[in-house]
Amino acid sequence: MIQTLKTILSPFQSWFTVDKRILGLYRIFLGILIFSDIFRRWDVRHIFYSSKGIVSHSAASTSINKSFSLLHTFNSSFEITLFFIVGMIFSIFLIFGYKTKLSHLIAGAILISIHNKVTLVENAGDFVLNCMIVWTFFLPLGSAISLDSLKYSLKNYPDYNATDLNRHTDVGNYSYSSIAYFAILFQISVIYFLTGLNKNGDDWINGTAVYYFYQLDTFLTPIGAFIRDYVGMTFSKIATYGTLVLEFITPVLLFIPFYSKYFRL
Numbered sequence: 601m602i603q604t605l606k607t608i609l610s611p612f613q614s615w616f617t618v619d620k621r622i623l624g625l626y627r628i629f630l631g632i633l634i635f636s637d638i639f640r641r642w643d644v645r646h647i648f649y650s651s652k653g654i655v656s657h658s659a660a661s662t663s664i665n666k667s668f669s670l671l672h673t674f675n676s677s678f679e680i681t682l683f684f685i686v687g688m689i690f691s692i693f694l695i696f697g698y699k700t701k702l703s704h705l706i707a708g709a710i711l712i713s714i715h716n717k718v719t720l721v722e723n724a725g726d727f728v729l730n731c732m733i734v735w736t737f738f739l740p741l742g743s744a745i746s747l748d749s750l751k752y753s754l755k756n757y758p759d760y761n762a763t764d765l766n767r768h769t770d771v772g773n774y775s776y777s778s779i780a781y782f783a784i785l786f787q788i789s790v791i792y793f794l795t796g797l798n799k800n801g802d803d804w805i806n807g808t809a810v811y812y813f814y815q816l817d818t819f820l821t822p823i824g825a826f827i828r829d830y831v832g833m834t835f836s837k838i839a840t841y842g843t844l845v846l847e848f849i850t851p852v853l854l855f856i857p858f859y860s861k862y863f864r865l
Contacts, residue, residue, distance in 0.1 A: 624745030697746020
């Protein structure tokens with residue numbers, strides 16, 4: 601009976617199972633993203649986040665924003681500077697996988713505090729990052745490609761001779777199952793699907809949305825400015841409708857129970 605149940609559920613194992621080495625790579629990029637997000641605010645840290653900045657820290661204003669933020673407590677110029685420095689230091693620790701859980705907790709709490717302090721200067725992407733920081737805290741991000749995993753390996757599998765070196769080929773199960781991984785897949789699929797539902801304006805319906813995107817000089821990068829000259833209506837319709845299709849089928853691509861690695865790619 602149990603074996604039959606396992607056979608039935610086996611195609612859905614990919615919903616909950618992830619490779620620890622992938623989590624290690626994810627941790628590196630997560631740490632880089634946290635560091636860069638904190639660092640890019642360095643020059644305006646006093647303007648937006650300190651008690652001397654343009655945002656009031658009076659009891660009246662803080663009572664409006666009930667979101668979690670350590671910056672409701674630390675708001676002097678010195679405290680803000682120290683707060684940012686600590687966040688960047690622990691994000692570097694996270695990149696290298698040193699004291700991974702502690703580094704993840706501190707760097708994540710600091711960045712979430714920054715995001716939640718002045719929500720008017722944030723966007724949806726910042727809050728998606730907050731969600732990913734929280735969900736991935738329940739995954740072993742330091743179990744591979746990290747200083748923590750290296751320390752663990754040196755302690756538990758020391759190499760004294762050729763036999764010990766060869767033994768490593770048989771050591772290590774990189775598969776990890778967790779409901780937190782399923783939650784991440786579900787979070788991503790909901791974001792894409794609801795974003796697709798929200799694209800219901802005339803520009804999306806008639807296929808001109810992408811064309812008009814390239815007319816927004818405020819948001820264009822140099823690459824976008826170069827591409828703009830080649831964006832005609834034909835390309836715009838293909839890209840516009842293609843975006844809608846991709847966003848609507850993302851839940852299917854993420855959760856289809858066979859050939860998962862190909863569909864997710």
